[in-house]
Amino acid sequence: MKHLTCAALSAILLFTGAAQADTVEIYLTDKLDNIQNGYCLDIGGAKGKDANPEKGLQGHTCYSPLGALGVDQIFETEMFSDGTLYMPEFDVCAEVASVDAGTVIDLASCNGSETQSFVFTGEGTITPATATDMCLTLAEDTRFGRSQENQIKNLSLEPCDDHISAYQSWAVRSE
Numbered sequence: 001m002k003h004l005t006c007a008a009l010s011a012i013l014l015f016t017g018a019a020q021a022d023t024v025e026i027y028l029t030d031k032l033d034n035i036q037n038g039y040c041l042d043i044g045g046a047k048g049k050d051a052n053p054e055k056g057l058q059g060h061t062c063y064s065p066l067g068a069l070g071v072d073q074i075f076e077t078e079m080f081s082d083g084t085l086y087m088p089e090f091d092v093c094a095e096v097a098s099v100d101a102g103t104v105i106d107l108a109s110c111n112g113s114e115t116q117s118f119v120f121t122g123e124g125t126i127t128p129a130t131a132t133d134m135c136l137t138l139a140e141d142t143r144f145g146r147s148q149e150n151q152i153k154n155l156s157l158e159p160c161d162d163h164i165s166a167y168q169s170w171a172v173r174s175e
Contacts, residue, residue: 022077025073027171030167032138032166033142036061036065037064040061040073041059044058057104058152060073060145079093084110085118093108093111096128096157104156125165135161141153141154
């Protein structure tokens with residue numbers, strides 16, 4: 001598996017002009033309380049092709065260590081350099097309705113709007129382009145999915161803060 005911080009990947013794509021799309025998962029660099037594979041950005045609700053993009057994004061146990069990227073955790077790197085978090089299996093992009101603390105991360109048809117533009121900054125933080133002081137952040141509370149091995153955390157925008165960087169530092173990996 002290849003591991004890169006989002007900032008490193010974005011810089012590589014920008015400076016090399018790489019146009020080839022790779023599929024990756026975006027995972028939290030700190031495993032926090034996860035008992036097996038750490039947390040990945042994931043579509044809420046059902047697993048795999050049955051996931052419902054209307055449920056938005058959450059943090060969920062990563063599937064890749066089991067051998068393959070989960071379809072509801074796949075992002076395409078080609079659009080990272082444009083600041084877009086694109087999920088090709090569902091043809092949707094991440095977006096934020098506002099940049100207020102507590103705002104959830106929605107998924108919608110890609111339209112290139114400011115609400116769908118993100119910046120990969122510093123040590124792997126992901127922020128809305130219109131509010132680079134607000135980071136994609138996993139919640140402290142954990143709930144279980146279908147089993148005790150499927151751990152879930154809410155995902156929202158929160159002020160970027162070194163004291164909670166374990167909940168805000170992201171990287172990508174491919175198979």
